Amino acid sequence: MQNLGINVLFEGTTLQRLFEGLMMTAGIAFISIIIGSFLGIGMGLLRTSKSGIVQFICRFYLEVFRIIPILVWLFIVYFGVTNALDIHLDGEIVAVIVFSLWGAAEMGDIVRGALESLPKHQIESGKAIGLSFWGLYRYVLIPQAVRRMLPGAINLSTRMVKTTSLVVMIGVIDVIKVGQQIIERSVIKVPTASFWVYGLIFILYFIICYPLSKLSKKLEAKWEN
Amino acid sequence: MKNIKKILAVFFSAVILVGILAGCGSKATTETKKDQAAKSSIEEIKQRGKIKIGVFSDKPPFGFVDANGKNQGFDVFIAKRFAKDLLGDESKVEFVLVEAASRVEFLQANKVDLILANFTVTDERKQKVDFANPYMKVALGVVSPNGAPITSVDQLKGKKLIVNKGTTAETFFTKNHPDIELLKYDQNTEAFEALKDKRGVALAHDNTLLFAWARENTGYSVGVASLGSLDTIAPAVKKGDAELLNWVNTELEALGKENFIHKAYDATLKPAYGESIDPETVVVEGGKVK
Known part of the structure; x- marks a missing residue:
């Protein structure tokens, strides 16, 4: 039988390494999404503040993360900040820090948008029935805002999953890098290796990202009623 | 308004707390680092x-x-x-x-x-x-498909040449042949894929790497084997x-x-x-x- 390209996936510990790479990708992405979401909700609430200084700081923070590419942030933190402070941080930790901060900035904007989109009478009615500040958010605003921010939040999450492929530049071996190592090693003997390896990576990313969009559909349907 | 101030107070004290914790952590590592710096x-x-x-x-x-x-x-x-x-x-x-x-x-x-x-x-x-x-020593080489071989740099004028970002090939062509359009990639994998997809007419890289690649990829040969000054590794x-x-x-x-x-x-x-x-x-x- 001819040497099929798909065999490169089953040589030695190849599959196991791809799986480890996938865990790295998924781990960095999901930890960052969770931390980013919590910080983002705080950011979003702050963004609705009427204080000019708070507004300015939050706005500045968001723009800084939106304008400077994530790759540059990874370099700044991994090589710059650790050197300036004379500390050692692993690439994985740096990745989680950068992606969490980015997630916080973007999530903050999504939360703000959702809160501001709520009709004004919701706040006024809440106040009229004597709800405290916390009560107003807890029972009236946040439940409604969460539903509105869901599509944006899921979109951000899948974007974060995919952007983790940049971490290879700071020495973190993610699923794409493992794939490239396998291709480079075997491409000489198996020219179709890239097709099979990238094909598998495509399926792996799908496995990570699809449940997210499924989840959002389910939640949206659930909250519809 | 009062409540917003309260939230802010809680939020910022949390930030400061995290900052202090991080600060303690880094101080400890700084000290050990200094100890090491004193040694060779x-x-x-x-x-x-x-x-x-x-x-x-x-x-x-x-x-x-x-x-x-x-x-x-x-x-x-x-x-x-x-x-x-x-x-x-x-x-x-x-x-x-x-x-x-x-x-x-x-x-x-x-x-x-x-x-x-x-x-x-x-x-x-x-x-x-x-x-x-x-x-080790190395010079630049240019690999191209046998069907449309590139055997001299002059042939590249006005065409797309594939290089890797941050390599000597990029520097050499940017400096000495600005009239050649460069197609830059981060990864070797991507660069060679681009050559196979015919997104450029040839690929420039260290000749040693190209010898190995061309030997295994039939249909491609190193048309320009040694280019630029002999570099050392x-x-x-x-x-x-x-x-x-x-x-x-x-x-x-x-x-x-x-x-x-x-x-x-x-x-x-x-x-x-x-x-x-x-x-x-x-x-x-x-x-x-x-």
Whole structure:
């Protein structure tokens, strides 16, 4: 039988390494999404503040993360900040820090948008029935805002999953890098290796990202009623 | 309004708390770092029991990862010997997998002690890192499909040439042939894929890498085998780390006496280049170019 390209996936510990790479990708992405979401909700609430200084700081923070590419942030933190402070941080930790901060900035904007989109009478009615500040958010605003921010939040999450492929530049071996190592090693003997390896990576990313969009559909349907 | 102030107070105290915790953590590491800085770099490596060497993970035959996840290749072969002679065991090396575009930063930020990642010596890089004596020499080459061969640089005018970001090929063509349009990629994998997809008419890279690639990819040949000045490839250490630099130079001299680099060539490069390439065009023994 001819040497099929798909065999490169089953040589030695190849599959196991791809799986480890996938865990790295998924781990960095999901930890960052969770931390980013919590910080983002705080950011979003702050963004609705009427204080000019708070507004300015939050706005500045968001723009800084939106304008400077994530790759540059990874370099700044991994090589710059650790050197300036004379500390050692692993690439994985740096990745989680950068992606969490980015997630916080973007999530903050999504939360703000959702809160501001709520009709004004919701706040006024809440106040009229004597709800405290916390009560107003807890029972009236946040439940409604969460539903509105869901599509944006899921979109951000899948974007974060995919952007983790940049971490290879700071020495973190993610699923794409493992794939490239396998291709480079075997491409000489198996020219179709890239097709099979990238094909598998495509399926792996799908496995990570699809449940997210499924989840959002389910939640949206659930909250519809 | 009062409540918003309360939230702010809670939020910022949380931020400050995190800051203090982080501050304590970094202070502790700063102190240990200072202790180490007082000692010599080799002393530090010995104390750690491991030398951190930056190698490639996707650049066969120099540095790659085999089917079992082990680092292999020419650079890795030499790195293991360095570890054996410095620390007494070739397993006492921690391979840090680096990318071509961030090799300098890995050294500058103390992420590795030594870079052995097919690092070509250039004047620009010399300002940022210290190179030891070379163990290999290389020139640029241009690989192209046999159907539309590129045999001289003149043929490239007005056409697209594929190069890798941060490599000598990029610098050479940007400086000397600005009229050639460059198509730049981060990864070798991407660059070679682009050539196969005919997104450029040819690909420029170190000739040694191209020999190996063209030998295995039928339909492609290295039309321009040697271009630009002959460059050397050497281990690099952090700027100012004279002690490790001297150690590497002495080590290379000692290895030259037993023709070790030729052994490394036979073990790792020969299977990839085939018999047709004379090892003397690639190997530098004892740290001195003949």
